[in-house]
Amino acid sequence: MRTFTKLAAVALASAAVLTTTTVVSADAADSQGRGRVKNVIYLLGDGMGRSHVTAARDRYYGAAGSLQMERLPVVGQVRTYAVQKKSGQPGQPDFEPQYVTDSASSATAWASGVKTYNAALGVDAKGAVVPTLMELAKKAGYRTGNVSTAEITDATPASQMSHALARGCQGPTYSAGSCQDTDITGTPLPTSDVRVTPIADQIARNGTSDVILGGGLSRFDAADEEALVAQGYDVLGSPADQTVATRTDLQSTRSRKVFGLFNKGNLTIEKFKRENPNAVQVAEPTLPEMTRKAISLLNRRGGKGFYLQVEGALIDKRSHANDAAQVLEEMKAFDDAVAAAVSFAKRDKNTLVIVTADHECAGFGIIEKGTFSNAEAQTPPANADSGNPANSSTPTRAANKKDAARSTGPVNGSGSSDPENFAPATFRTVDDPASVEDGTLEAGLWLTYLSGNHTGQDVPLYAYGPKSKSMADTIENTKLFDVVGGALRLTSGQ
């Protein structure tokens, strides 16, 4: 009996030692590299370039302050280029780059690990279906979540839970014009092929994401609702009668599988809700609220872990519109969602948080207070300056001036009613005296746009948690697939 007792004690002690080792290992996981990853939260600021981050920092935290994302210990940057249709992958003989990506191609890069053509989702540049991280995570037993302020069928969220030749094939119904791409397939595909199946139909039936929160109710119909309910989803609101879900609906659900769309289209911009506190759209949850709720729904005691993607989509959409006031508030909401994710990760200690973007949008620029941009200049700037005095010759560029007709005051101030006005938008920052107002010449933050479209800049990356260190570099967007896949032991990467 004594021997048995000793052996049992040894066994228990051994188990305790191993358990303790595990716990210590997890506790020792620092904020940058070591330790085991149980959860991944991937936050994506659509269209968020380096200047978006700096402008939002200046606006809300001041020049010496930092956004929540900037406080993360790992910093890197991501190459975003896409490829042409039918291109090979980088390094292959038939590789043909496309220097400026769209959201679909970029999202497919991190979701599936391949460069593809603009507009493609979950297929490579030759049209072949490629699995997504969310599908792999689901298959491996992780819980999965997908949150966006866009329609949930839009490129970024759709990249994880659909396969489509063309991102425009969103639904509610099929159309050849928006779903087929014979440049890729030669002849039209049968409508039973997943690659031309409307994205809403796919999302409602493939069960890839356990928690789906965002906009885009108009893409779904009664048959979709029936399919969702049959899979066990708690459907907030109703696609069948087009009743949008509300913040209250979201707060009250405790289901393992939740489908909640809070607007028929994209969610409402924060600025509108702030300025219209009695509007019906105020019932929509914010991005940080959706993020916190998604985490609480996905994080189950004893579970294997979860993979959650969160998109701040309206940064891009309002950048396309060159509306800096709206962009800044969307940046703030996105950064608050980052704070929610990091707060969880710090408590959990086994969560990898990645914050990045798919591409820059609109050539967002911060110019010096009191100066003017080329768009306001009397004379278009010369691209070549052969007379540069550094070359010991005579300068050919004449002194430039503002064009009075194209620079009639801050576009969010005295020049707001002039459609020909190309002046910057100006914003007060926390560094400005309290008396300074937005849209004035006294405001410290002067913001301009180069265009209304995407640019080819690399984008910033911030990360926290175990396995994050490998991203402290300039990386391809496809490497994010390897990092997450490796961290969750879904792929052989990393």
Next chain:
Amino acid sequence: MRSSRAVLGTTILGLLLLVIAIGWFALRSDGGSADPLAAARTTFPGLQPATGDPSLPGLAALEPRPGTVVQAAGPFDDRFHFDQLGFDGRTVKGRAVVTSDVSDILELEVLAGFYDRRGTLIGTARDTYHHDESTIDANHEGVPSHAHRFSIRVPRELQGRAVAAAVGVPVLVNE
């Protein structure tokens, strides 16, 4: 007796360590699928494949007066409005102006229904806009357009019989 208890104890210890080791290994190595492509969901039992381009169920119920153009209800009516609508017996024309938070129009289809003198729907035709992101559009610069102008001809077999029209939007995608 003491010996059998020792054996039992050793066995329990061994099993315990084995369970812990297996669990540890499983935790370290789980997930990597032998066939990653198998994770992709590509079939949807019960989903009826589309049989053609989309229609608007409300078209058949409309009875526009001769010479008029009316709007047929569609899933995106809260995102656009029509203006400059006109019908001359051969062509229905107009503009779809997107009013939601547009960044770029990627897909837009305008479906036109044509009606005889009794107000009966006798046929349809459509205008399809597809923004191909792989081609260079010299006019595509600056802030994207919010409006799409369309012109839809009455199909040849309906010419002379079509006296009124209805238009609606079954497909609309913005970036």
